[in-house]
Amino acid sequence: MQTAPLTRPMLTTRALRRWVPPLVRSVPALVSAYLLPGRVPPPIREASMLGVTSVNRCEACEAFHSRWASGVGLRVEAMSAEEAAAYDFGQRVATAGPEEPQPPMQLRARHRRELLAVSILMELANLSGNRFLAPRAEGGNLQVGDVRTARLLDAVMRAADRAGLRRARSRVAGRARGDTLEIGIGTGSNLEVYPAGAVVHGVDVSAPALSVAAERADRAGRRVVLVEGDAAALPFTDGSFDTVVATFVLCSVGDVERSLREARRVLRPGGTIRLLEHARSRYRPVGLVQERSAPAWARLSGGCRLDHDVRRAVRDVGLTVIEERTRIGGLLVEIVAA
Ligand SMILES: C[S@@+](CC[C@H](N)C(=O)[O-])C[C@H]1O[C@@H](n2cnc3c(N)ncnc32)[C@H](O)[C@@H]1O
Structure with a gap:
């Protein structure tokens, strides 16, 4: 021992x-x-x-x-x-x-x-x-409470990008057009893949994550407007954006439905919502492991739900799915909705 x-x-x-x-x-x-x-x-x-x-x-x-x-x-x-x-x-x-x-x-x-x-x-x-681990209720916002944690989140995201996630980011954020809002922009992992013509605004509840995103934007020579705010109460007027992007965010916002309604509210007519999220696998044994570990993972990660069903949430708020693509047995979902 x-x-x-x-x-x-x-x-x-x-x-x-x-x-x-x-x-x-x-x-x-x-x-x-x-x-x-x-x-x-x-x-x-x-x-x-x-x-x-x-x-x-x-x-x-x-x-x-x-x-x-x-x-x-x-x-x-x-x-x-x-x-x-x-x-x-x-x-x-x-x-x-x-x-x-x-x-x-x-x-x-x-x-x-x-x-x-x-x-x-x-x-x-x-x-x-x-x-x-924080003594908070399950299913709340993922907390990135200080710059060290934000840098750690950034390192995890960069490792995942190197392992192949970057291609998915390019398909989702890389096809944004016009005035673009990214909700839960975090440390700005998508900044490098946005097309040159997109005018990017980013909102996140975490000020430390936004400060890391600002450094990254500087390094990439990319102009971006970063705003501290909640996806469920976006600090923008109706119809402000042509594209709303969210990657690995809806799993951890407290209120998915309200956040999606807010995303729709700030979209202009003809605009699209582009999502990349992890989801419950369609392979039953993997899905069951996700389901069983979801409460513990939510506590460990500070609110990320492993088993959340983004496809259903999108349909429940009445969005129309234009494109949908699943990867790795349904563990990753890319959705374009209007
Ligand atoms: C896993 S990170 C993903 C960051 C980034 N989108 C990416 O793909 O690398 C989730 C981010 O969502 C943010 N977040 C969680 N709840 C939020 C909310 N209610 N409103 C806005 N941002 C939120 C967190 O602060 C964190 O930066």
Whole structure:
């Protein structure tokens, strides 16, 4: 058994650099650990994850995973030898890092890869929980309360862009035209893809995120008007814009319906709303995992809903969908609506 550090470790840009590459390499083992037949027995999987959490002491992960663990039959006070070895392995991953520890040798090679993958995933969840966990109601606005957090959000978004998201941004924001409003512009990840002719206004509840967006606009030599405000009460008059863009925002605004109605209100006749959002997968097992983790993820991330149904929300407010495209089994949705 390892000793826990005195302070709770948190997500930092350095931690992201350390843990995200091995996580990306572990994606096949993660899919295998949760979805494929012959996977590592769930109590052993959960034991390694609880081992990681015992070192990092993330309260949200502990609450969530203790429930999940008992749901799959793991009793921490009476672990089998294999479960105890997996728990110990999780602790070693959390203390030594993703490269060094050897998973229990009595397991099959495939199960050893799966244990390492879930331990890495758990480490990142723990670090995020320790950093972002705030005692707020679920489903509220994602909070980017200071410049360090804004820079961290920016680093996550840039990593996702490098992994392929940028193409989707180009299809969505890159085809904006005329006077354009981006709601929840965050740190300005779309600024580089807007066409030269678009006159971009950005609104966000987070002043620190807007300050990072302003730096980025300067670097890109792009003129942009940045305004602090809420998507559900936009500080613009009716019919001010030709295009409204939102990327990865509706999952975290408090009131999706009101935000979409506001987007429609500020559009000129003939204007379009262009959305890029993550959504519930159409593959049932993946959708179920999203649904089960949604409450915990909402707490960890500060209000982002993993299972939100953007397509339904768009139709519920009476918008007409002109184009719709789903990617990665429905995990990403691009919508153009009028
Ligand atoms: C995940 S980030 C996405 C940022 C950016 N759109 C992008 O694609 O990189 C979500 C952003 O939505 C903002 N946000 C959350 N709730 C909001 C609201 N009610 N009104 C405006 N912005 C909001 C957050 O401050 C954050 O900057």
